[in-house]
């Protein structure tokens with residue numbers, strides 16, 4: 205039995221420097237399809253994706269201007285920007301879905317690994333303005349924005365300002381297993 209995790213998991217990271225190469229509509233749809241295969245509570249599939257290709261300037265800018273300035277600075281070079289949106293209630297009984305963000309996270313995990321298998325990288329973002337997102341992207345009352353994602357092929361880090369250039373690395377630190385796993389009770 206192999207002693208290592210899958211290479212697409214091992215090698216995934218979040219770049220900020222993207223190349224000018226465009227992601228085709230077909231490839232983007234494969235990413236969304238992978239996301240949509242995730243498990244979800246009662247198979248609600250609470251995830252929604254509002255997106256724009258960079259070439260679609262009008263819609264791309266609608267998404268871009270929702271981001272905080274720090275993220276706009278580098279995310280403007282992504283091939284595609286996606287806003288992830290969660291449905292707040294269950295469709296069959298209208299009760300609040302406490303698991304919608306969890307399930308959206310599973311979908312994004314699928315998307316990021318499918319992307320890795322296609323040499324495409326994701327950079328998730330929590331740095332955005334919620335009110336502006338609701339307005340710009342026409343998010344209706346039973347939905348809420350969760351995150352933004354910049355998607356593209358990896359580019360030259362020299363395009364980044366100096367402080368970000370230093371942070372552009374596939375090697376960010378990870379907690380040890382004994383910090384995140386416990387037998388029976390936390391702390392043990």
Ligand SMILES: Cc1cc2nc3c(=O)[nH]c(=O)nc-3n(C[C@H](O)[C@H](O)[C@H](O)COP(=O)(O)O)c2cc1C
Pocket residue numbers: 216217218219275327328329330331332351373374376
């Ligand atoms: C939900 C979420 C929100 C994040 N928000 C931002 C953000 O607003 N700006 C940013 O530059 N990176 C953001 N990141 C990227 C993380 O900083 C990055 O994933 C983390 O440092 C681990 O690095 P790695 O993905 O390269 O392994 C976010 C990641 C996640 C999952």
